[in-house]
Amino acid sequence: MPLLGRREFLSRAALAGSLPFIAGAAAPAGRPPSSALLDRSRPPGALAADESAWRYVQAAWSVDRSIINLENGGVQPSPDRVHAAFAEFARHAHRAPPITLNREQLPQLEDVRARVAAAFGCEAEELALTRNTTEGAETVLLGYELSPGDRVLTTTQDYWRFLNTLKQRVARDGIEIDTLKLPPPDASAATVVDTFAAALTPRTRLVLISQLINLTGRMLPVRALVELCHSRQIPVLVDGAHGFAHIPARRDDLACDYYATSLHKWLGAPHGTGFLYVRRERIGSLWPHFPAPAELRDNIRKFESIGTFSAAPFLAIRTALDFYGEIGAEHKWSRLRFLRERWLEPLVNHPGVIVHLDRGESSSGALATVKFPGLAAQPLAKWLWERHRIVVRPVDHPEFSGIRVTPNLYTTSAEIDALSNALRTALREGLS
């Protein structure tokens, strides 16, 4: 079957009665959907399942609706209003940079810091603005004092860059890494904690865990793991790339020492934005990635000493936070899980299908990785794209493989159903 052209795709979807609202060029004439559609006084479960309530939110993005983009696990698009704010800040910065960038915009980053800190539930003095999770986590992994023979514990499913960073410390500083294999996804939180407890050693100085594992969508019992590590005086770095603005958990729910996230993922802020949280009493002992003046030793701003940069993406974080606040953390979480269950639930009992996660609310989030009998991940992802213009991520890991599906708030139920139909065809007829 040839690739569907944009027009053909749109007309097929419309014929199927599946086109609730298409932003941008394909938008129906008339007023955009009203914000009143999203009645936040309704219980999250009921609101999540009411497709018409989400039209206002779906229309906030001018995404290309000829593509069904279910790969929101890497980088996400910003809602139009966020992008417009970013573009205006960028334009303004270039009017007279010594004034418009340096004097007007850079001081406003303090307000951004305070807003993000309030959303995460920490002090502004504990939050550094960074360009992404990588910058934040590597600041900790490279800046945490370790001596030869000291050990860092992590898992085989942590983010590849951070495992590489630790390997560099092994080569350069003579430290050692323990990478434990997680128990199966349906293992209880207590079993996960026991697995970590057994892997801690008297030389373990730092633990790195993911709040939500990007390969499968599995959520770890962060709070319980932090309590375990703290009982042995070991600090914990949480990779929150898939946590903030996805899972409603805040700092006090996690209780970790360091937390790094990207705001261009689930918050929908401009690309190249993130934050690093460092518990106040740990700021002084953590070396910044780029050396800062000595008098900033105990100041969170020492982690922002990166030279000239554009303030525009950071200033537009506020617009993304406003939109997130308008939707509500619980409603967002509920809607994302509704979209996941819409395609996942019918598949779980299909013979041979392997779902690499436990579907409980404290065990998994919006993204999920599934293996289909007789269908390798790479060819299936290629087929979905070439035949159906559906984007998913193939996952190939020594412990599992499959396609990872990550919806977003702009995703419609009709788009999810298009995925389900395509998968049913693939299961029935193969990738012919």
Ligand SMILES: Cc1ncc(COP(=O)(O)O)c(C=O)c1O
């Ligand atoms: C679990 C995890 N950690 C860290 C990162 C790195 O994020 P960034 O590229 O925004 O730094 C990613 C990116 O997908 C991720 O999935």
